[in-house]
Amino acid sequence: MATDSPLIIALDYPSLDAALCMADQLDPARCRVKVGKELFTRSGPAVLEALHGRGFEVFLDLKFHDIPNTVASAVQAAAEQGVWMVNVHACGGQKMMEAAVQRLDQHGLATHLIAVTVLTSMQADDLASVGVNTPLAEHVERLALLTKQSGLHGVVCSAQESAQIKALCGEAFLKVTPGIRPSFAAANDQQRIMTPFDAMQAGSTHLVIGRPVTQAVDPMVALEAIEAELSGS
Ligand code: C5P
Numbered sequence: 001m002a003t004d005s006p007l008i009i010a011l012d013y014p015s016l017d018a019a020l021c022m023a024d025q026l027d028p029a030r031c032r033v034k035v036g037k038e039l040f041t042r043s044g045p046a047v048l049e050a051l052h053g054r055g056f057e058v059f060l061d062l063k064f065h066d067i068p069n070t071v072a073s074a075v076q077a078a079a080e081q082g083v084w085m086v087n088v089h090a091c092g093g094q095k096m097m098e099a100a101v102q103r104l105d106q107h108g109l110a111t112h113l114i115a116v117t118v119l120t121s122m123q124a125d126d127l128a129s130v131g132v133n134t135p136l137a138e139h140v141e142r143l144a145l146l147t148k149q150s151g152l153h154g155v156v157c158s159a160q161e162s163a164q165i166k167a168l169c170g171e172a173f174l175k176v177t178p179g180i181r182p183s184f185a186a187a188n189d190q191q192r193i194m195t196p197f198d199a200m201q202a203g204s205t206h207l208v209i210g211r212p213v214t215q216a217v218d219p220m221v222a223l224e225a226i227e228a229e230l231s232g233s
Helices: 016-023 037-043 046-053 068-080 094-106 124-129 136-149 159-169 196-202 219-230
Strands: 007-010 032-035 058-064 085-089 112-116 154-156 174-177 206-209
Touching: 007 219, 016 037, 016 046, 032 046, 037 046, 037 058, 046 058, 058 068, 068 085, 068 094, 085 094, 094 112, 094 136, 112 136, 112 174, 124 136, 136 154, 136 159, 154 159, 159 174, 159 196, 196 206, 196 219
Parallel strands: 007 032, 007 206, 032 058, 058 085, 085 112, 112 154, 154 174, 174 206
Antiparallel strands: none
């Protein structure tokens, strides 16, 4: 039951039960779901099985960063569990990213592999403190290009970066963007937000949305409102 929706709902919950309680209110024909570090660390692969069993495609957001062989093996393990998308840190370097791509190819695994360029929590002085003195936007560009050259399918980026990355890496290169706030929703702790419509216009291919849907009184009503915004109505 694959969906062509650009929406990925972040299941940021501390337990399998809480995550499934939310998933059961969503329609796998109209969105995908994201499983992050907290949920996966607590629930293990059981959460993937449960979500797949309900028909969801899953983005496993574990942001692997290690030596090439270890990352390749972790990516293979994720793909063999049937996840739709998995990610690594681009700053792990070209050899690490290429090893992961090659491992998927060797095993005929079709999972989408994307990379985080620079965490949006990092600012210029944080980069400088770890020895990166390149301006932040330039560093994002460099890592996006390295990701593409390494054969990955796309990047996680802020919607503010989507147009720039589209110009640099092309339309087909995936741009998966969090920090999305529909016009009806509160910003919460997100600083640089964009509406779903504006993000897609800017070149994002997929939108990661958490609280505007998961904390709504009726999550499917919120999802429908986002779909309506996307269609321009
Ligand atoms: O609730 P909200 O829509 O803010 O959730 C956004 C999701 O995207 C969370 O899972 C958050 O960890 C993730 N994320 C983010 N900003 C990034 C990278 C990931 O908000 N730069």
